[in-house]
Amino acid sequence: MLIPSKKGQYALRAIYELSRRKDEGPIKISTIADVQVIPHRFLEVILNQFKGSGIVEAKRGVYGGYSLTRSPSQITVGDVLRYLQRDRDATACLACVSQKTCPFFDNCGFLKLWQKVKAAAFDIYDQTTMQDLLDSNETDIALKQAPVE
Secondary structure, three states: OOOOOHHHHHHHHHHHHHHHOOOOOOEOHHHHHHHHOOOHHHHHHHHHHHOOOOOEEEEOOOOOEEEEOOOHHHOEHHHHHHHHHOOOOOOOOOOOOOHHHOOOOOOOOOHHHHHHHHHHHHHHHHHOEHHHHHHHHHHHHHHHHOOOO
């Protein structure tokens, strides 16, 4: 879990884009997909999953779309990733694609290591809000645009 799955990355980028546009009202899926380069159909599935999360809400109709239910400073990367993983077993091995086919299931010398790595990664994810990411990006843009002497 050092680097989130592709689905996790898409979800983070979608929430990030909603954070960027938090004052614009509901944002259409097509806008988020285009700006964040996420396949439209995949984004539709992800955002539909997030409707009951307490992070995102949906509004139907011509002026509909998706918006955040909370401030970007109250949404952590950990919140987003945990919501996506809510159906997975909390003790699932991080290294194995499937515990059913793992030759070391119930006897893995690395399981505790992978659990420590996951905990350390989530410590960072839980300390990083969407607002932190927005602020960091604004600083990076300002530095790139500063005149070189």
